Amino acid sequence: MNVRTCTQIFGKFSCAPFRRKFFTHSHKMYLLKLTGTQYLQNCNFGSIEARDFEHLSNLTLDSLSEYFENISESECVPEDFDVNLEGGVLTIFVSKRTGTYVINKQAPNKQIWLSSPISGPKRYDFVNNKWVYARDGKSLHELLEEEFSKHLNMTIDLSDLPYHWNFSR
């Protein structure tokens, strides 16, 4: 999908700033003023390079996957609790009643996307060494700790995992 196709779909609007910033991979969050008073809120490219994002996001997902796979042996955990990490997508099936979590990398905008059956979809940016949801300032690990503690009726502590909100290494 390129800017030209986008223009064909939506008609003519001022593409020059969009094209320049999009294809130079600017790391700034910006709003592009289009014709009239429309604003296209672009992806937040964050403050990290693409190759850093790959490493950071892989480490985050691997560590989360390992943690939840380990606790799946616990008695508190429902029988069909299942964890699967494949192709950059971490899927955690809690139970039929609770539902499924999907946590995936979104490389074009250097985010981690979460879909929670409780709190819905969220998009996390890498800020100050942790993954943060811009709208409420909460971190990914914080949310997972809260929600999984309720689902499994046990204390979920992710503080040893990389890029936890309390991560200081």
Next chain:
Amino acid sequence: MAALRRLLFTNVRNVQSVSPMSLSIRAYHEKVIDHYENPRNVGTLDKKSKTVGTGLVGAPACGDVMRLQIEVGDDGKIVDAKFKTFGCGSAIASSSLATEWIKGKSVGEAATIKNTHIAKELSLPPVKLHCSMLAEDAIKAAIKDYAVKQESLE
């Protein structure tokens, strides 16, 4: 599309055992297919008009782009809504449903539509909840644009 739908539903009927993770059939819900095949309110409104608010959300790199426009009457009610979406079936269905719902509502009421309502109505799977969030953002962006225009008139 009809051939694809027949293929998808044929596969679902032939499955012998159902377990959450082993069954990875991905079939669009009937309501999503309906909106995809019969989208409501596709089109454009005059973006220069003072009574039209335009919301443009998403980005091609992310996979979904939605443009949702509202036309607001003198009584503050949305008299018309149009959308154009580039994206998956769920994104198209979410924005089509959004335009259906906001028509006839006041601007204030339209702003209360949540992504959870859209996702529930369309039975969106977990990975597609982001489409419903984008539709909610599109409604809010259109309302904000209309509000900005109205403020500039005063």
